[in-house]
Amino acid sequence: MIESFPPPSLGPDAIEVEGLRGTRRMLAVGGGRGGAGKSLVAQNLAVYFAQLGKNVILVDLDPTGANLHAQFGVTAHANPPSDETTEELAKGLIPTFVPGLSILPGPHDAIEPPLQLRAGRKSRWLSRLKSLPADYLVVDVGPGHAHLAVDVMLAADIAICVTVPEPPAIEATYRFLRAAYRRKLRRSLVRDRFRLSLVDRVMKEIGRLPSPLDVVRLLAKTDRTLAELAWVEATRMHLHLVVNQTRVRTDLELAGAMSGLAKRHYGMTLDELGWVEHDDTVWLTVRRRRPLLVESPTSKSARNIERIARRVVALTAVKTEPKEPAPPLPPVLTAPDHYTVLGIGRSSNDEEVRRAFKRQREIYATGGLPTSSLLDDEELAIAQARIDEAHDSLLDPVRRRAYDLSMFPEPDADRPDAQSVPRPALAAEQLMLQSELAREIGPDTEFTGPLLRKVRESQGIEIAEISSRTKISKAHLLALEDETYDHLPAIVYVRGFVTELAKYLRLDPAQVQRTYLRRMREKHVS
Known part of the structure; x- marks a missing residue:
């Protein structure tokens, strides 16, 4: 008997996304070494979507340790159900105590590997998986760059790589990108055996998992048309990156740095999705066999994951724009x-x-x-x-x-600063928040801490930036947003903090100060 609990309140930051009901999205989480936090991200993304009222299926595809069921306190099947039809596959779904969320567990005690892991059945299994009745499919593909993991990541609407700020984990992420490119390029040439043999010969000459630019440079010496095709396949790759267990400033900047490096040296898009701070609350929730967003929704790591989930929702809500043509080869080769x-x-x-x-x-x-x-x-x-x-x-x-x-002998339009162009996930999140704030903020709006945070995030501003400009400590700014009044100084100082924060966010300082301090006094009285 599975104990049922009502979904935790999402608070003022809850997102109401219109136009998504009835759509089906597949998210895959993988792309790195084991222990980087893929299961943490996958299970809490699934919980977040379920809390939005969506029908969600969490798929455990980790071939080395399928144990997502343990985090929800349910018992999984020793062997997987039949996957001959979608109906048979659906019989393996196990409901959880989070309304709207079911798990398709992996065969954690099977003697033989399940059939869907063997060659020749992956495409049919993926097709049946996508046919399951759900608004969101969240797949934990596990570590490594085996063909199944790569195929699922490439087939997903949003593929998320998870890493940690450690050299072995970063190396594994770059290795996954190269393996995914190799797989994608070879599949694009499966009907052209001659060109496929040329690509295989080049890769054998390189002697390791090649970067896209290495392949393009060597192919350009013998077949420029094939080199252009190889370059187009690289530019069409679009994955997302989450950095887990961040501790210091350089850790927070790691995702942005890796995103730029992947674009410059691989030609592919590795979109920065966010980070999850190091937090002892995470291992406590594992010990208690409860997802982080259920057991400790106000912890700093839970808020990090909520922001990542919000960006994912924003990405799925925006309309897909036509892809820009790949840049020409000459700049790539010089x-x-x-x-x-x-x-x-x-x-x-x-x-x-x-x-x-x-x-x-x-x-x-x-x-x-x-x-x-x-x-x-x-x-x-x-x-x-x-x-x-x-x-x-x-x-x-x-x-x-x-x-x-x-x-540049010919005058041309100036290229935009690469660092000033917002990341797609961040831009989508900002557009969604700005749309919501346009309906929420008016002459009579009461400004709360969560609302001030929402305004800040809608403008893409970080706490550190405000602290640097206003000289208000980051601890006090966080206390204002969290409404932890015990961590704030006397009210005369808080009045100044709120006024400066409102000015920086281009809000009405008088209205923000009046409503925030009134709320603060009422909380103190109560």
């Missing part, structure tokens, strides 16, 4: 220009050049986390030399003008 090296536009001033130089030097630092296994020592030295040369050339007015005339 060294990047100084502006591309620093990730800035041609109109950038000296201060922007200095900031970009500092950022790139941190990313390409010797022994740095973002470049773990991505570049060898020689390639890293070349990248560092290019950054230094770009910095010196662009800060010298005479050299910069001569360089611009030699590289």
